[in-house]
Amino acid sequence: MRSLREPTRATAGVTFDQMLEKIRYEGAYPTRERAETVTHAVLSALGRQLTGDERVDLAARLPVEAARIFTAQIPDPEPLTGWGLVKDLATRTGGTPATVRWDTGAVLATVGHLAGSELLDRLLAQLPSGYALLFGRAELIQAA
Numbered sequence: 581m582r583s584l585r586e587p588t589r590a591t592a593g594v595t596f597d598q599m600l601e602k603i604r605y606e607g608a609y610p611t612r613e614r615a616e617t618v619t620h621a622v623l624s625a626l627g628r629q630l631t632g633d634e635r636v637d638l639a640a641r642l643p644v645e646a647a648r649i650f651t652a653q654i655p656d657p658e659p660l661t662g663w664g665l666v667k668d669l670a671t672r673t674g675g676t677p678a679t680v681r682w683d684t685g686a687v688l689a690t691v692g693h694l695a696g697s698e699l700l701d702r703l704l705a706q707l708p709s710g711y712a713l714l715f716g717r718a719e720l721i722q723a724a
Contacts, residue, residue, distance in 0.1 A: 596645035599690060607686030620649055622687035625669050627653030634702050641694050662710020689716040
C-alpha cells in the first residue's frame with residue numbers, strides 16, 4: 581500500500597516547466613512568462629487557504645518549484661470562499677474578477693490533475709464553498 585503523501589504514478593516526475601506548459605495551454609496565454617506569473621499568484625493564494633495534511637500532501641505532489649511557492653504562504657485563519665479567493669486575487673494583482681477567475685481555473689485545473697482525485701476530494705472537503713468550479717469540477721449542493 582502506498583502512502584498518501586507519495587506522488588501518484590500519473591503525476592510523478594512532472595517538472596515545473598511541464599506544469600507551466602500545461603497551464604499556458606489551458607489558459608491560452610501567449611507566453612511562458614505570463615503563465616508563470618499567473619501560476620505564482622494562484623499558488624500563493626491557494627497556499628493561504630490550505631492547512632494540515634492536505635497542504636502537506638498537495639505540496640508533495642507538485643513540482644519542487646511550485647511546492648515552494650505554495651508552501652511559502654502562511655495560511656489565513658479564516659479561509660476565503662472560492663469567490664472570495666478570486667476577489668482577493670483581483671485586488672492583489674490589479675486584474676478584473678473575470679480575468680482572475682479564468683487564471684485561477686487554468687492553474688487549479690492543472691493542480692487538481694497533479695493532486696489526483698482522492699486528494700482533490702479531501703482538498704474540496706476542507707475548503708469553503710466555491711472551489712470545486714475553480715478546480716474544474718461541478719459543485720454539488722445537498723438539498724435542505
